Amino acid sequence: MNQSEPTSTAGPRRVLLVSAGLSQPSSTRLLGDRLAEAAAAALAEQGVNATVQAVELRDHAHAIMDAMLTGFASGDLAQVIEDVTGADALVLVTPLFTTTYSGLFKSFVDILDKDSLVGMPVLLGATGGTPRHSLALEYGLRPLFSYLRADAVTTSVFAATDDWAEAGGSAGTLPERVRRAGRELARTVADRAPRAQASQDADAPFSGTPSFEDLLGGLAG
Numbered sequence: 345m346n347q348s349e350p351t352s353t354a355g356p357r358r359v360l361l362v363s364a365g366l367s368q369p370s371s372t373r374l375l376g377d378r379l380a381e382a383a384a385a386a387l388a389e390q391g392v393n394a395t396v397q398a399v400e401l402r403d404h405a406h407a408i409m410d411a412m413l414t415g416f417a418s419g420d421l422a423q424v425i426e427d428v429t430g431a432d433a434l435v436l437v438t439p440l441f442t443t444t445y446s447g448l449f450k451s452f453v454d455i456l457d458k459d460s461l462v463g464m465p466v467l468l469g470a471t472g473g474t475p476r477h478s479l480a481l482e483y484g485l486r487p488l489f490s491y492l493r494a495d496a497v498t499t500s501v502f503a504a505t506d507d508w509a510e511a512g513g514s515a516g517t518l519p520e521r522v523r524r525a526g527r528e529l530a531r532t533v534a535d536r537a538p539r540a541q542a543s544q545d546a547d548a549p550f551s552g553t554p555s556f557e558d559l560l561g562g563l564a565g
Contacts, residue, residue, distance in 0.1 A: 355538040356393040359383055359529075360431035364401045364438040364449035365471075372471045373400065375503045375522075376437035379469050382526025383435065383533070390534045397431075399424050401448050408448065411455045429460040430540075433533045434494075436485075437469040440477050444484045445470070453488065461494040465532040467525050468500040478502035497528040 361380040365372030376398070384394040401408065407421040417425055428434065438449040468485045472478075481500040489496045499521065507518040 355540065356395060357387060357432040357533050357538055358430075359387075359394050359396045359433045359435060359533075360427055361396060361398040361435045362401065362428060362437070362452070363398065364446050364452070366402055366439065366446070366448070368400075368402070370439075371503065371505075371508060372437050372439050372469075373398075374508075375469050375471055375501065376435055378522050379437070379467055379501060379525060379529075380435045382522050383433065383467065383529040384526075386523075386527045386530030387534060390530060392530075392534050394432075394533075397427065399427065401452050404452075405448055408451050408455060412451055417455060425456060425460075429456070429464075431464075432536075432539050433465040433467070433529055434461075435467045435469065435529070436489075437471070438485070440470050440472040440480050443477050443480050445480075445488075450488075453492075456492075458492065461489070461492045464494045465529055465536075466494045466496045467529040468496055469502070469525075470500075471503045473505050475502070475504045475506070478504070495532060497525060497532060499525040499528050501525050 359380050361376045363370065363373040363376045365376075380396045380398070384396050387394040404421050404424060407417065407419065411417040411421060436449075438445040440446075466489055468481055468489065470477075470481050470485065472480075481502055486496055486500065501518075501521050503518055
């Protein structure tokens with residue numbers, strides 16, 4: 345096998361975008377869309393099919409607060425959590441307020457099981473008014489997902505207001521950072537079996553275990 349090829353291309357991958365943008369339309373969602381599309385395009389270049397699904401946390405804000413209070417997520421939010429923890433990769437984007445991630449974003453992370461993102465490939469992004477806050481990704485978001493033992497790619501992407509000024513950012517700045525981050529996430533994802541396949545493989549050692557009915561049948565004979 346050529347060393348540049350992914351080690352496992354069996355089965356499609358599912359990239360899930362989680363946006364904590366509060367407005368609609370949202371520059372945070374726009375950044376997330378570009379990051380997810382860049383990752384899917386980079387996976388396609390490696391011969392790996394990928395689907396992109398998006399979740400807007402603003403649509404589940406009340407349910408997230410209820411889950412914070414009760415310790416239990418239900419309805420659509422329960423499905424969102426299942427989708428997040430079952431994805432092959434996550435693109436996580438949040439606006440920054442007073443130099444840190446939004447309360448909505450943190451509240452959603454807080455209702456996830458602490459072990460649910462272990463080893464999960466993650467691409468981090470954030471938006472804000474000024475480039476002065478760009479390091480918040482490194483001293484705020486990255487430590488959070490290191491604590492959760494997620495596998496965050498090296499490049500995180502911050503988009504300030506000026507980055508959107510010239511058709512989404514001038515050449516060599518925002519578009520290039522988006523492409524680089526997408527390629528990094530794609531490499532991480534392509535080198536692993538699809539999450540659904542990995543789960544099946546984990547159950548494989550028990551596939552030959554006789555059923556209860558077989559055991560009873562043997563005794564009856």
